[in-house]
Amino acid sequence: MLEKQLEHLTSKVNNLDLSHELAAGGLKALVHHSGEHADVSQSIHASSHTIHGAPWLHNLLPGIEKFASQYHVGNFVVVRGSKEQIFEAMPIYARLGMHLLFYGHEQVKLLHSERVEHLLKEQSIKEGKLYDDPESVKSIPSFVETYSLSTEELLEPDITKYKTFNEFFSRKLKPDARPVDHADDPLAICSAADCRLTVYQTVDLAKEFWIKGREFTIPNLLGIPPTHEKAQLFDGSSLAIFRLAPSDYHRFHSPIDAEIGEIVDIPGQYYTVNPQAVNEPGFDVFTANKRSVLFMTHTATNLPVAFVAIGALLVASIGWTNGGEKGKTVKKGEELGYFAYGGSTVVAMFPRGVIEFDADLVGNSVVPVETLMKVGNSLGRTPTKV
Structure with missing residues (x-):
């Protein structure tokens, strides 16, 4: 207590x-x-x-x-x-x-x-x-201590080898540090990040329990008019909201087996993405902030999935790695990109019927309370018939 x-x-x-x-x-x-x-x-x-x-x-x-x-x-x-x-x-x-x-x-x-x-x-x-300045390395030890970070899982565990604070902040993990649940099941879908997660089977449920901003709509999130083809494709879609805290591993990964499509960058604000801001009526964090939208094609259903990386207060940039290679095929759990300094959020949007979220995640989200997750943890699965 x-x-x-x-x-x-x-x-x-x-x-x-x-x-x-x-x-x-x-x-x-x-x-x-x-x-x-x-x-x-x-x-x-x-x-x-x-x-x-x-x-x-x-x-x-x-x-x-x-x-x-x-x-x-x-x-x-x-x-x-x-x-x-x-x-x-x-x-x-x-x-x-x-x-x-x-x-x-x-x-x-x-x-x-x-x-x-x-x-x-x-x-x-x-x-x-x-934090891009070489002098910023002096802050790495206190950051590790403040958040009790384990360096054993890092690809480079020696913190003196990092050239800037941001290089450490977007640190890579050892290849086996985040095993993917049900990796060989093409219908399984996994967590895209180390995060605090909420999931909603429909946008209406997300707005009822979590996202209180009056301007939150699929077209507004994607930066497109309501009549756009993609607005129709994602109408009634399911949402997974992955919030990264400053202490988290800040690379994000594919939740699905997919083919990489186009990226659309949308300029915007730098509001905090803390839940109390997201839960504030009339305050539109996700649709106002700077964001970068990756469109992917889900291998199992051949349907589009939108992967929206959202910047936030004190976040300098959104970087794409595998997610920036249009036409590339990725497996779930493979890296897509990273955030430079700050805590931020990814919103994944799945067209209606592409995912049934795991029951425990649904139960927590309607409390509502976020669930601590790691990259590769089970998020849900695609029904056998879509």
């Missing part, structure tokens, strides 16, 4: 009593500090649990200590195969990002504020550049 209250964000209650200017200054300071100092737990990875270790922030964000003493800020996730739920703290930078979007002005005006959007984009690009 948590010894203090779990904060539930709403746009009507401002628990973090900061002005817009102070919140913006705090976000800028966190990003700047990450380039100057090695300990990530005292900058962008400070949380309500560790804010006492970042006294330099207390003057910048008056009341942050009181806020941290009153609330646990984050989300519960469930461990697959059990009923155990684990609390995961939200980094302060993500909480500040939501504060800038939800509070300080009338919400509708603020959500469309060019000033806020410019700030989030500016700081996201800056963080990416800082």
Whole structure:
């Protein structure tokens, strides 16, 4: 049990009593500090649990200590195969990002504020550049310690061999580190990422239990008009939402046996993809953010599957590896691409009837609570007759 209250964000209650200017200054300071100092737990990875270790922030964000003493800020996730739920703290930078979007002005005006959007984009690009700098390697040891990362499964386990923080962040694993469930079954479908997962058999269910943004539609997610052929193909589709936390392995993999098709890049914002933002009515994270859409052809059904990689606050880039080779055939579990710095999300869309999700994942998602998953874990399967 948590010894203090779990904060539930709403746009009507401002628990973090900061002005817009102070919140913006705090976000800028966190990003700047990450380039100057090695300990990530005292900058962008400070949380309500560790804010006492970042006294330099207390003057910048008056009341942050009181806020941290009153609330646990984050989300519960469930461990697959059990009923155990684990609390995961939200980094302060993500909480500040939501504060800038939800509070300080009338919400509708603020959500469309060019000033806020410019700030989030500016700081996201800056963080990416800082972590592409060779000097950023100094932050790798504290990142490993902060998130208790195991280096044994890494293709290069010696953290001193990485040339930048981003190179470590998008680290590769040993070939046998993520075995694929039912690898030889062409109808089996697997997790695309190490992630926190929710699944919904229809878009309507996803909007009922998880995605509260009023503008979330398949055409909006794909960046196409409602009359487009692909909008018709994906009408009534099933969704798997893979949310990657900063601590996760940040390469994403194919959930299906497939042929690689075209990629469509869609410019957009850099909002946080934290569940409390996704669950906020009127706030459209997935359809507003920068994203890159890979269209694949499912080998077993010859139907299209859309694989949408979504950028987020402090995420510098989306990179494609095998997913960038049009015409290439991939097996489920094979790498498609990666995210550079930050936590982010992949949304996989399956046309109606292509997947029946595993019952335990469906049950958790309607609670709703995310399920901890690894690349290759069973996601579901294609019915024998589609």
